[in-house]
Amino acid sequence: MRIAIDAFGGDNAPEGIVAGAVEAAKEYTEAAITLVGDEARVRELIAANGGTALPNLSVRHASEVISTDEEPVRAVRRKKDASLVVAAAMVKDGEADAVISAGNTGALMTAGLLVVGRLKGIERPALAPMIPTMDGVGVLALDLGANMDATAEQLTQYAVMGSVYRAKAHGIASPRVGLLNVGTEPGKGNEVTKAAYPLLEAAPIRFVGNVEARDVLNGVCDVLVCDGFVGNVMLKSLEGTAAALFGALKEEFTRNTISKLAAAILKPGLRKFKNKMDYKEVGAAPMLGLTGIVMKSHGSSDARAIKNAVRQTVSAIRSDVVGTIRSELGKGE
Structure with a gap:
């Protein structure tokens, strides 16, 4: 190779x-x-x-x-x-x-x-980075910035490509595919996501329905489908939240002697958690x-x-x- x-x-x-x-x-x-x-x-x-x-x-x-x-x-x-x-x-x-x-x-x-x-x-290739999840498995999300808009048919293409990638590259049998939306009910969302839902149900994938952004880090799906605008906003929000969280923890753990002692005890666990959320461990995102x-x-x-x-x-x-x-x-x- x-x-x-x-x-x-x-x-x-x-x-x-x-x-x-x-x-x-x-x-x-x-x-x-x-x-x-x-x-x-x-x-x-x-x-x-x-x-x-x-x-x-x-x-x-x-x-x-x-x-x-x-x-x-x-x-x-x-x-x-x-x-x-x-x-x-x-x-x-x-x-x-x-x-x-x-x-x-x-x-x-x-x-x-x-x-x-x-x-x-x-019709349009998609950028598909891995988003870390609390269970350590991660979720492949696409599209996260290659195309700002997408049709229902393009979202379905993303779903098929993402499912294949997770199965072949990551060894996940029958990856769960979710559609990023404002609610879990089938009728939720804008016109594009409403039109995409039945297409995803009919596609040769394991479609698990709509997924809300608040549930993404809990590993509710293996592949998350969305347009590039919404996906990029979600990604930047997660990155910003993680940076703010680690920054706040660092400030609190260096505030005084007692907090420094607490930090010393918690350091191994915090380092493990930080590594789990680190993009460097993922390495690269495919353009499918x-x-x-x-x-x-x-x-x-x-x-x-x-x-x-x-x-x-x-x-x-x-x-x-x-x-x-x-x-x-x-x-x-």
């Missing part, structure tokens, strides 16, 4: 990306990893991280970089030699089975559509609906996050996620 990594995408690029790729190459020896970016700088960092002798780690030169503030479509079309675009082209040309980037989300989606290509039967595997890592990904992104990508390749989604879509034709 061959994985191309955008070495210059993300807040910690290229240092954190290269360090993570080196660690991944050491652990996942069956994966041939190619770091894409300024060759001289990448090789310098590979050497600094002790990866020069790794036989499954190589470099592909790319002279340009797409920054986070660039307009996605214009950047992808104009910067043909950008690290993100070159890595995506490797998937299109059959030189890689997957691409990973922590860079500009819009640019990666654009490269996925314009360079890698969309699967037949999919493309002809190749495209994985989006968090913009602040460090070496640990990139290493875990490679782990997820190896699983997706091994499980032939794209081939299975294509097969499931073909059954309805």
Whole structure:
């Protein structure tokens, strides 16, 4: 299996990306990893991280970089030699089975559509990150930002793709699929969710009905379906709440000597809980609906996050996620 990594995408690029790729190459020896970016700088960092002798780690030169503030479509079309675009082209040309980037989300989606290509039967690919849940299993939510709006038919496509991904990549037999809504009753929601409900009931998935946002973290479903606007608002709300909670706990536990002693006792449990909610453990979110595997890592990904992104990508390749989604879509034709 061959994985191309955008070495210059993300807040910690290229240092954190290269360090993570080196660690991944050491652990996942069956994966041939190619770091894409300024060759001289990448090789310098590979050497600094002790990866020069790794036989499954190589470099592909790319002279340009797409920054986070660039307009996605214009950047992808104009910067043909950008690290993100070159890595995506490797998937299109059959030189890689997957691409990973922590860079500009819009640019990666654009490269996925314009360079890698969309699967037949999919109107719009979806960004599908994992949201941590209290039981540690997590829920795959899509779409969380690739498309702001969605039709009932597109929500159904998201559901099928998400169900396949959880079954194949995560080994969950008959994943439970829920529709994010303002109430659990079938007649709740706006016109789109009302129209989507019967389509989801008829789809080849295990549909468990509407799910309210307050229940998501309790693990009531394995796949959560929504449009990109609602999904992104939910995700940012959860991230903000978690950050505020941990910030408040830190302030309280450092207030005085007694609270510091309490913190020392609770520290192992708090660390375990924090790790459960940490995006770095997830690694990357797949962009489902493309002809190749495209994985989006968090913009602040460090070496640990990139290493875990490679782990997820190896699983997706091994499980032939794209081939299975294509097969499931073909059954309805």
